[in-house]
Amino acid sequence: MTDFGSGDAWGDSDEDLLIDHVEKYEKSRQDSHVINNHCDDDDDDKLVTPLYKFRPGYLWVSDFTRQNWCEQQMYYSFTVPTIFEENPVMTEGSNLHLARELAVHDVTQVKVTSNEDIWAVKVINLITALQTMLNGGTIVREVPVFGCPYNTDVFIVGLVDELKFDPETFTLNLSEFKTRKFRSFPSKSQQNTHQLQVMLYKKLFDDLVKGNVSKDTVARHLRLDLHKAFGDDILQTIDSKLLSSTNLSQLLDDLYTKIQCFTCVQELEIEYQHQESKDIIGKHSVTYDEDRLHHMFNDYIKFWKGKREVRGVDIEEAFKCQSCDFADICEWRKRKAEECSKRNKSKIDNS
Numbered sequence: 487m488t489d490f491g492s493g494d495a496w497g498d499s500d501e502d503l504l505i506d507h508v509e510k511y512e513k514s515r516q517d518s519h520v521i522n523n524h525c526d527d528d529d530d531d532k533l534v535t536p537l538y539k540f541r542p543g544y545l546w547v548s549d550f551t552r553q554n555w556c557e558q559q560m561y562y563s564f565t566v567p568t569i570f571e572e573n574p575v576m577t578e579g580s581n582l583h584l585a586r587e588l589a590v591h592d593v594t595q596v597k598v599t600s601n602e603d604i605w606a607v608k609v610i611n612l613i614t615a616l617q618t619m620l621n622g623g624t625i626v627r628e629v630p631v632f633g634c635p636y637n638t639d640v641f642i643v644g645l646v647d648e649l650k651f652d653p654e655t656f657t658l659n660l661s662e663f664k665t666r667k668f669r670s671f672p673s674k675s676q677q678n679t680h681q682l683q684v685m686l687y688k689k690l691f692d693d694l695v696k697g698n699v700s701k702d703t704v705a706r707h708l709r710l711d712l713h714k715a716f717g718d719d720i721l722q723t724i725d726s727k728l729l730s731s732t733n734l735s736q737l738l739d740d741l742y743t744k745i746q747c748f749t750c751v752q753e754l755e756i757e758y759q760h761q762e763s764k765d766i767i768g769k770h771s772v773t774y775d776e777d778r779l780h781h782m783f784n785d786y787i788k789f790w791k792g793k794r795e796v797r798g799v800d801i802e803e804a805f806k807c808q809s810c811d812f813a814d815i816c817e818w819r820k821r822k823a824e825e826c827s828k829r830n831k832s833k834i835d836n837s
């Protein structure tokens with residue numbers, strides 16, 4: 487598996503490090519875009535939507551999982567300055583993810599010299615995973631996926647924890663690995679978030695298999711030059727994989743040729759592991775529900791496109807507010823508490 491150089495590691499347990507890397511790059515592009523004043527009226531409108539205000543015009547699967555937990559909380563995380571402190575539980579979770587990744591492949595560092603190089607790393611890692619399975623490998627980990635689900639014209643990027651391939655039945659099983667401080671399954675709400683995550687991964691992978699993600703879509707949303715020549719490190723890495731692409735256009739052609747040899751993902755699973763003992767708590771299989779995913783996705787995209795106001799949790803999920811860093815300043819919570827006390831008062835008045 488290929489990794490970024492200069493200490494910015496991708497191939498770690500989750501997407502956060504990669505997000506960081508790309509965001510820094512995108513921020514510098516956005517700043518120069520504004521200074522150069524090259525945006526037309528349409529671009530001006532776009533820049534004020536959450537998709538452009540808080541994200542570089544595309545999203546990560548982890549944005550949806552955070553939104554699924556509480557959209558208002560995610561919104562505050564973008565707008566209210568907080569000090570992020572990594573706690574021991576997160577560090578241990580990352581270590582366990584990394585150990586699993588290293589159990590199936592090595593990580594090589596490469597130097598990236600452009601945004602095109604950064605995205606080439608992602609495509610190379612996906613091609614490598616596919617090649618491993620085509621060569622008889624049964625497990626690949628940290629597999630990048632991307633696409634524009636449901637014609638919403640919003641580009642999504644994700645990193646699948648694990649794909650298991652059965653060469654006899656030619657079936658694919660997609661797994662997400664979660665570590666737990668306590669030796670128990672998480673709450674129903676957390677399980678819902680994990681289910682959304684694996685369903686979205688499947689949607690992105692399947693769309694690639696079906697040829698639903700064009701090169702133009704990738705170039706337009708990520709603002710990439712498909713014909714820009716890769717840097718030396720990327721060219722060497724591509725050569726070591728016995729490929730001959732010199733730019734993203736050719737590399738994406740290689741990807742599409744390989745991925746179309748596969749079938750869509752058949753099974754979805756979430757595996758929970760206890761951090762301290764490393765015991766497996768258990769596995770949940772997830773039934774893919776296209777209607778549910780489509781409905782949730784469309785609803786969430788409305789927020790990102792600025793077509794509806796931000797929302798907090800429903801009253802049934804108010805328990806989430808107890809452990810929320812923004813509980814003291816949360817306007818949604820305040821409004822819901824006022825509505826509740828008004829309702830109670832009118833019940834008493836009418837009794």
Ligand code: SF4
Binds near residue numbers: 556557806807819
């Ligand atoms: S207090 Fe509750 S509604 Fe407000 S951001 Fe936190 S979890 Fe969401």
